[in-house]
């Protein structure tokens with residue numbers, strides 16, 4: 001069930017930004033909601049991708065001013081899943097978001113607690 005619902009979420013997200021990338025459709029141009037540009041992984045202070053956001057193209061061992069603030073997540077990488085961690089330097093529990101996917105809300109025990117994020121070789125969580 002979990003795998004199925006994840007795939008559905010990807011389709012919904014992709015359909016939602018279809019008009020924004022009209023004429024391309026290539027996976028490399030995928031952009032997560034908000035303003036998470038293609039190639040970036042992002043965290044957002046607000047639920048449903050509300051600003052401010054913090055975006056990186058490589059792993060971030062800390063999130064600076066966005067430490068312990070993330071309430072939604074976006075992954076605009078075309079072939080890499082993103083992993084978001086409770087602690088700086090990739091420690092504690094983690095939340096995974098597959099390539100070209102996004103997470104509009106976080107569980108209550110995960111909200112406003114993410115402190116680092118990494119990009120992984122695999123595409124799906």
Ligand SMILES: [Ca+2]
Pocket residue numbers: 044045046047069070071112
């Ligand atoms: Ca927040």
